[in-house]
Amino acid sequence: MAVRLDDMDRKILAELQADAEQSLDEIARKVGSSKTPVWNRIRRMKEAGVITRQIAILDPEALGLEACFFVLIRTSEHEADWQRRFLKALRERPEVLEAHRLAGDIDYILKVRVKNARAYDTFYQALISEVRIYNVTALLSMEEIKATTMLPV
Amino acid sequence: MAVRLDDMDRKILAELQADAEQSLDEIARKVGSSKTPVWNRIRRMKEAGVITRQIAILDPEALGLEACFFVLIRTSEHEADWQRRFLKALRERPEVLEAHRLAGDIDYILKVRVKNARAYDTFYQALISEVRIYNVTALLSMEEIKATTMLPV
DNA sequence: TATGAAAGTTTTAAATA
DNA sequence: TATTTAAAACTTTCATA
Numbered sequence: 001m002a003v004r005l006d007d008m009d010r011k012i013l014a015e016l017q018a019d020a021e022q023s024l025d026e027i028a029r030k031v032g033s034s035k036t037p038v039w040n041r042i043r044r045m046k047e048a049g050v051i052t053r054q055i056a057i058l059d060p061e062a063l064g065l066e067a068c069f070f071v072l073i074r075t076s077e078h079e080a081d082w083q084r085r086f087l088k089a090l091r092e093r094p095e096v097l098e099a100h101r102l103a104g105d106i107d108y109i110l111k112v113r114v115k116n117a118r119a120y121d122t123f124y125q126a127l128i129s130e131v132r133i134y135n136v137t138a139l140l141s142m143e144e145i146k147a148t149t150m151l152p153v
Numbered sequence: 154m155a156v157r158l159d160d161m162d163r164k165i166l167a168e169l170q171a172d173a174e175q176s177l178d179e180i181a182r183k184v185g186s187s188k189t190p191v192w193n194r195i196r197r198m199k200e201a202g203v204i205t206r207q208i209a210i211l212d213p214e215a216l217g218l219e220a221c222f223f224v225l226i227r228t229s230e231h232e233a234d235w236q237r238r239f240l241k242a243l244r245e246r247p248e249v250l251e252a253h254r255l256a257g258d259i260d261y262i263l264k265v266r267v268k269n270a271r272a273y274d275t276f277y278q279a280l281i282s283e284v285r286i287y288n289v290t291a292l293l294s295m296e297e298i299k300a301t302t303m304l305p306v
Numbered sequence: 307t308a309t310g311a312a313a314g315t316t317t318t319a320a321a322t323a
Numbered sequence: 324t325a326t327t328t329a330a331a332a333c334t335t336t337c338a339t340a
Contacts (some may be wrong), residue, residue, distance in 0.1 A: 016209035019171070023334060037278055037307060039336075050215045054207065056169035058304050062156055062203045065304060068253065070223075070262050087298055094305035099298040101219065106292060109223050113304060139259060145240055145252040149302060151211050151218060151266060152247035176315060190326060192317075 003048045008033060009041055010153045013050070016042070017150045020054045056128055057149070065113045073108040074135040081143065086131045095123055159184060161169055162194055163306045166203070168193070170303045173207045174198045210302070216267045221297065222273055226261040227288035239284045 005013070011031040022030075028038045045051045051070060055133065060066070075082075090099045090110065098111035114120045127133070158166070164184040169176060175183075181191045198204045213219070228235075242253045243263065251264035267273045273291065280286070 005216075013209075013211060017211065018208065019206060021207045025334080032307065035335090036337090040307095042335095048215065049212050052210050052212050053172060054174045054209050055171065055302060056166070056173045056207050057205050057302060058166060058170065058302055058306070059202050059205050061181060061229040062201065063158075063304055065305060070255075072255070081311085091299055094303070097302075099270060099302075100223070100294040101296040102223075103293040103295050108211045108298075109292060109294075133189050138266060139262060141253040141262075142256050143254040145254060145261075146244055146249060147251050149208060149250075150247070151213055151250075152218055153211070153216060178315080187319095187327070188316085189328090193325090277319095 003045075003050055005045075005153070008037075009045065012038060012041055013045070013153045014046070014150075016054075017153070018053065060113055064115055066069075066139040067108075067114050067116050067120060068141040069112045069114070071108075071110040071112055072106045072137040072139070072143070073133055075107050075132075076134040077132055079108070082131060089127060089130045089145070093123065093127070095119075156198075156203055156306075158198075158203070161190075162198065165191060165194055166198070166283045167303075169207075170306070178233045206273065213266055217268055218275060220267050220269050221262075221294040222267070223292040223294070224261075224263040224265055224277075226257045226263070226286055226289040227258070227284075227293070228260050229287040230285055235284060242280060242283045246276065246280070248272075 001070045008031060012027060015027045016028055018026070024035045024039055031038065035047075042051065060068075075086075077083075086108075087099075090096050095114050096110055097113050100109050101107065102109055112120065112123060114123060117140070124138070128136070133152050161184060168180045168183055173298060177188045177191055181187045184191065195204065214219075230236075230241075239261075240252075243249050248265050248267050249263055250266050251262075253262050257264055265273065265276060267276060270293075277289070277291070281289070292294065
């Protein structure tokens with residue numbers, strides 16, 4: 001999966017990460033090239049899997065999703081079947097935006113977006129009724145200082 | 154910021170969150186409408202701030218950004234000036250993808266994407282040299298179980 | 307890499323339900 | 324008031340130089 005990118009590729013990626021609605025001409029002008037080479041580079045990077053997709057970003061507040069929790073999970077269960085069910089539950093729940101398996105003391109971290117604290121509790125009750133969990137700590141976000149999808153390229 | 158959305162709006166948002174490269178015709182067909190009404194609804198939702206932007210999502214692994222850390226921060230400092238400098242440092246560092254101020258015991262959580270553990274240490278040393286921090290716990294992700302930008306609409 | 311032409315898409319306007 | 328039709332402006336895509 002190691003792809004070689006040059007400076008021009010990186011500039012194009014920076015533009016597309018910031019705003020994918022720009023026309024090829026506009027991007028070409030900004031990166032100091034022209035339409036066809038930029039188009040070919042974008043196609044190559046899509047084929048190589050560097051650019052995975054293009055999507056719309058919505059404002060969670062505008063949709064009434066005003067609460068964001070980070071959830072730290074410790075479990076005593078490490079059976080394959082338990083894990084399979086747990087991962088399935090996470091993947092199926094749309095309020096779970098991120099889920100990672102961790103090294104060390106804490107086993108999993110989740111990022112969960114919901115309408116309010118009450119909706120979080122509903123989510124939490126549903127989750128622990130589906131799979132046995134040893135210990136859960138919920139961290140409530142008071143302020144989103146930064147949230148970007150831009151990777152440093 | 155409370156915007157009223159109907160069923161058709163929600164269907165359009167779901168499509169755009171999944172894939173913003175689809176043509177208007179395609180989206181219109183999927184949601185059971187036609188080009189102009191869909192176009193008008195999208196314009197209205199952009200103006201209302203529900204749709205904030207359209208961007209390209211890149212694959213971090215393909216870019217060699219193979220390590221992801223969640224960083225829990227406790228601080229003893231709650232001076233306005235300290236906080237201003239801390240937030241500025243976070244916003245300026247491109248490896249910090251997310252930063253939240255939390256309620257409770259832990260003051261901040263960060264999500265940090267870097268090449269490897271060594272690059273994380275470099276980031277960490279730079280950060281603590283910029284601002285005094287009382288206690289830091291880094292949680293290393295072993296596996297990204299789920300990572301979506303799709304909000305439930 | 308550049309040019310340019312064909313195909314397709316978005317955007318605006320006018321007509322219609 | 325919202326939808327359909329239609330047409331102009333712009334973009335993407337691709338062949339060829």
